[in-house]
Amino acid sequence: MVIAVIISAVAIIAAAGLGLYARSLRRQIRDICAQSEFIEKHGSNKLVSVDIRDKAVLELVSCMNGLLEEKRRVAIQAKNNERIFKDTISGISHDIRTPLTSLYGYFQMLQGAADSASKEKYTQIIHSRILELQDMTEQLFTFVKLENPSYTLETESVNLTQTLCDVMFSFYGDFDQSGTEPKVDIPAEICHINANEAAVRRVLQNLVKNALTHGCRELSVGMKSRDEWAEISVSNQVAEGEMIDVSRVFEKFYKADTSRHKSGSTGLGLFIARTLTERMSGKIYAEVHGNVFTVTVTWKRV
DSSP states (O other): OOHHHHHHHHHHHHHHHHHHHHHHHHHHHHHHHHHHHHHHHHHHHOOOOOSOOHHHHHHHHHHHHHHHHHHHHHHHEEEEEEEEHHHHHHHHHHHHHHHHHHHHHHHHHHHHOOOOHHHHHHHHHHHHHHHHHHHHHHHHHHHHHHSSSSSOOEEEEEEEHHHHHHHHHHTHHHHHEEEEEOEEEOOOOOOOOEHHHHHHHHHHHHHHHHHHHHHHEEEEEEEETTTTTTEEEEEOOOOOOOOOTTTTTTTTOSOTTOOOOOOTSOHHHHHHHHHHHHHHOOEEEEEEEEEEEEEEEEBBBO
């Protein structure tokens, strides 16, 4: 009789406890729902919290908070991408509009020129602006291709020594026009790397073009072999007072010259050089010593 009473009492207590737990669980679920609705409605950065220490409930809330944090991360990334896209469009628009405006101006002057000497002068300037615009368009086209994650480069054995010589020769007219006499140190030893020839040519062209456009006075190009690596450095003197943030020179549209008065520049040259170099398993870095800015690119020899 006594045992039956005890069992009955335990059953009643257990039932009461289960009922209390069930009410507490229902209350906690309602609170979780209320918190979720508030976070969604107000865009709050809060996370869902609980009072009950039930393992299953804690696991559920942990998953919910994980999803909330991931949603916020995606939203922040989307805003950053939108900002970058707007900056990209703005930069491209500015860089294309500037030479076009100049081109139109000189075309009007050509039409109004009275003597053959003036016509020849304006014709040469217009031709120069067209070449600048052509180079900028090619840079932008390359930039768009590199922004596509599926874009790949076919590699083969490339004669780096010959490619560098060809690039330097292609700038002969630019050196002559600017009055620049580059210091060139290219060893006679033939060096081969595993890369894409067109991409290597573009990298080297961009380094020399950057030095010509943004540098002043002296410009030097050197090639060395260090153990298994081939190293090419392009250096130029920096204009007095010009500050270069070495940590940013490979960013899209970065220009140390914030007034953007240099023509023929998209601010993409070094970004493209870095991206192409890294996709061909090379390395690239920049440094400033005194008033000399240097970009060095290396590839493994084969």
